[in-house]
Amino acid sequence: MALSPADVRAAFPDARGYVAACTAGIPTRATRAAVRADLDALPDPVRYAAVAERCRTSFARLVGVAPESVALGAQTSAMVSLLAASLPDGAVVLCPDGEFSSLVLPFVHAGRGITVRTVPLEALAASIEPGDTMVAFSIVQSATGAVADADAIVAAARAHGVRTLCDATQAVGWMPVAAGAFDALVCHAYKWLCAPRGVAFLTVTEDFAASILPRQAGWYAGTDPWASCYGGDAALAASARRFDVSPAWQAFVGAEPALALFADADPAALRDEVTALAAALRSRLGLPQPIRATPIVTWRDENGADIARLREAGVVASSRAGNARVALHVFNDLRDVDDIARTLGR
Incomplete structure (x- = not known):
């Protein structure tokens, strides 16, 4: 039987605050x-x-x-x-x-x-x-x-x-x-x-x-x-x-x-898990939902102010092409959504 998102999440250490899988993933315990x-x-x-x-x-x-x-x-x-x-x-x-x-x-x-x-x-x-x-x-x-x-x-x-x-x-x-x-x-x-x-x-x-x-x-x-x-x-x-x-x-x-x-994981279940987290974050930030679901959430942040605020709060995100960029992977959860929204005053 394919591994569930919960099974996959259990392979990682607590990664609260790291929302940059689109830059680099974090190693599992087994990789370490x-x-x-x-x-x-x-x-x-x-x-x-x-x-x-x-x-x-x-x-x-x-x-x-x-x-x-x-x-x-x-x-x-x-x-x-x-x-x-x-x-x-x-x-x-x-x-x-x-x-x-x-x-x-x-x-x-x-x-x-x-x-x-x-x-x-x-x-x-x-x-x-x-x-x-x-x-x-x-x-x-x-x-x-x-x-x-x-x-x-x-x-x-x-x-x-x-x-x-x-x-x-x-x-x-x-x-x-x-x-x-x-x-x-x-x-x-x-x-x-x-x-x-x-x-x-x-x-x-x-x-x-x-x-x-x-x-x-x-x-x-x-x-x-x-x-x-x-x-x-x-x-x-x-x-x-x-x-x-x-x-x-x-x-x-x-x-x-x-x-x-x-x-070994169920890719459709992983997709549903991470895109639901991203959808929840967009709702909190007042951003439109994309045509095709994605776990990467971006918004304009040309001067990097939002990314700087997130990093000051201990949230590791990234900035690309004038966008603030957040990636929600299987090692993330709703705590990360709450942390991002609260830091940005939403």
């Missing part, structure tokens, strides 16, 4: 214990490789694909750069206005005549044209928390023969995400999945993978990494593992229990 135990153990690459493979399997379960479709990385920007380098000369990439830079800059600076055009998020599906090569978007926008209409975007892209790239960094861990709906999906695990920084994933369909050159191949991309340590004649993995980079050992050690926890 795993990292401490690893520091007391002798380094063992074989053990680390087994940890990394379990992380791959947990992430595959989280997003509903086979482990063979998942590549391991350290940053989403590096994975996006791999995809950008494999687009044809003169490709056109469509992105939302104000998209997170790590998803846009690899295409902007790819050279070879590749261009990026942007439109408002809500117009993304309707703006896809036959001449576009790829549409790249975050399913949950970093600056505002807005949730994209992924179904409409994917349907429009397929109708025009356009590839889809989804950044799910602000989504996986609180909402159901089906990676198989997209040609490629990238996700860094240090936010809503509460893993250490340095653990990221790429999922790619077999059809799309055939067009991608393993430009960052190293020993870990080999069919047998332990037989691929030397020379240039190593056979690369036939699966998405050929796009792996060597895992950051300690980061994956800490990520393993966190990824397993969220893979």
